[in-house]
Amino acid sequence: MEAYKEWVRRNRLWLSSIESLANTMTWFLPERLTSSELAPEALSTMVGLVTVMNEHIVATAPEISSTEFQVRPPEDPTFPWPLLLSVVKEVEVLVEMSSEHFLGRDQKWTPVAVVEALKAFMRLLVLHKSGYKMLIDGGETLNREEKPESSHCDVLGKSQIRGATPSSSNQPRAIQAMNKYRNNVGTRPSWLVAKPVATPPPPPPTQHFEPKSSAPIRKFKILGEVLLILRPFLYVMMIRRHGLRSWRPWLSALAIDATGMAILYGSTLFPDYVFGNKSIPRCVPSKQEKNEITRRQVLWALYLMRSPFFDLYTHRRLERVEKTLKPVPLFGSLAGKAVELIQELSSAC
DSSP: OHHHHHHHHHTHHHHHHHHHHHHHHGGGOGGGGSSOOHHHHHHHHHHHHHHHHHHHHHHTOOOBOTTTOOBOOOSOOSOOHHHHHHHHHHHHHHHHHHHHHHHOTTTTHHHHHHHHHHHHHHHHHHHHHTTSOOOBGGGTBOOOOOOOTTOHHHHHHHHTOTTOOOOGGGSOHHHHHHHHHHHTGGGSOGGGSOOOOOOOOOOOOOOOOOOGGGHHHHHHHHHHHHHHHHHHHHHHHHHHHHOTTOHHHHHHHHHHHHHHHHHHHHHHTOHHHHHTOTTSOOOOOOHHHHHHHHHHHHGGGGGGGSTTHIIIIIHHHHHHHHHHHTTSTTHHHHHHHHHHHHHHHHHHO
16 A cells, blocks of 8 residues: 555656546546436546545655655644545535436435535534634645734734733834843843842743634634535435425525625625724635635536526526537537536536
């Protein structure tokens, strides 16, 4: 196993290209667009699982310092929940298709709900273990990036720590001069220096206290993350009860997503307006969190691919585009294939 890990880490670029090509080729198999899709989907799932394992091997590679030649121990020795979450995410489509094949279209939602409940549980666990930070890629990527140093929340937190010593740049010039004089006492002649006296023991280290103004913001952000985590499970449960053609699951999921994103925006960028207190600073998200917010905004486009909105509006627009491009050589056949792929994707959304 160690030999395989070393081989994967040495050839990760080459393997990444091969895996991407294999995953792309599974979409162009003839059986993919026919009634028998279970075998091609199983092949695609196997390729995805191999990709997930190889990415985990590369991500957990020990870093060796170029100067000290010391191997850094892993930062998180606990169970790799993000890895298990990625595995479940790769298998969920195969579980849904297998359930539809063996149980029927109407009875497949119970196994799908079990998978979504498992994913929600693991994401809540990852959220708890990460200190309630924003989940990156649905919890599959650890949120390791620190906040920017210029973040107003960090400045407020540091200035409101009890017993904290102010920096030299914030001290008056007279105090700086006295501190410099005190530090240079040891360099004066012995006849000018007072006899040493017993110094009291150093005070215990001060503890960090979270500012009271940031406590409701933190709870608000946690509420938004929990809503976004539970949304897929609640969406499947609504489909299981009301059916895929009903507007209730679609509208309920949209409302939960909108509420979660509004809470995220309000608690992160506009907390002074949300809580009615202008003294509350704005927390600047890290680069990793900004990318995650952008990713969540892009995922809103999936609502155009979900029933019943797709059946009533999106699908009709696609048919019009296909009819318009059908007489055009090459573009007509490509448009037909694109519409078939979009229909296939809509069933997985």
